[in-house]
Amino acid sequence: MLSALLLTFAVGAVSGQTPSTLPAPPDVAAPPADAVKTPSGLATKVIKKGTGTDKPAKDDLVTVHYTGWTTDGKMFDSSVLRNKPSTFRVGGVIAGFSEGLQLMPIGETRRLWIPEPIAYKGVENRPKGMLVFDVELIGIPNRPPPDVKGPPADAKKTASGLAYKVLQPGVGGRHPKPNTQVTVEYSGWTTDGKMFDSSIVRGQPSSFAVDGVIPGWTEGLQLMVEGEKTRFWIPEKIAYAGKQAPYGMLVFDVELIKIQ
Secondary structure, three states, X not given: OHHHHHHOOOOOOOOOOOOOOOOOOOOOOOOOOOOEEOOOOOXXXXXXXXXXXXXXXXXXXXXXXXXXXXXXXXXXXEHHHHOOOEEEEHHHOOHHHHHHHOOOOOOOEEEEEEOHHHOOOOOOOOOOOOEEEEEEEEEOOOOOOOXXXXXXXXXXXXXOOOEEEEEEXXXXXXXXXXXXXXXXXXXXEEOOOOEEEEHHHHOOOEEEEHHHOOHHHHHHHOOOOOOOEEEEEEOHHHOOOOOOOOXXXXXXXXXXXXXX
């Protein structure tokens, strides 16, 4: 993960295999004239514009894809090659990366040229000199969705009162059954915007039987196919029924990774 890399850098390769790599950008040696510099020495350039204006703060969690190179064009790490985005706290990584993230709205890809004084400062066994990163800000998972207070007009509703909206279509037509094991990523909020649980924050997907969770989840999961990401608004009566916290309607973003 990036947090592990930027705090305790390590590079490894599978024995007997040639490590994969991504080519360095043409301006890896130094920031171009159109890069924007900050007082710290950080230089940045927007590669792809994001959506909206909401940007992460130091205490937020972010989910990103990234690739890093030294200025001689050697790649030292990439979540893109692992095909798994990284989630970490903005303030938990090197200073230049943290500063760059706070400039970015969700969906943006930005190139960062991070001088050594705000990178690893010459620490042994860390990449030396200026570091160059291409970073895509995928999300701020601790932030509640804008419609957390209640389902929007375009959400679908079932007879039980469950409301849902597909955020990302899946693949295929296979739906899980009640006794099926599934693997999911999810985050849950109460309608006042407080997150109470998240597999993304823990950094580990969850696996369980479809009929082993609250009724709203059991119903909602059976509507999904692999690869789909859906937001659910689950009324209290098909959540915890007022018997335990969290109380009231619950809102979940759920990605169905695998049906066993």
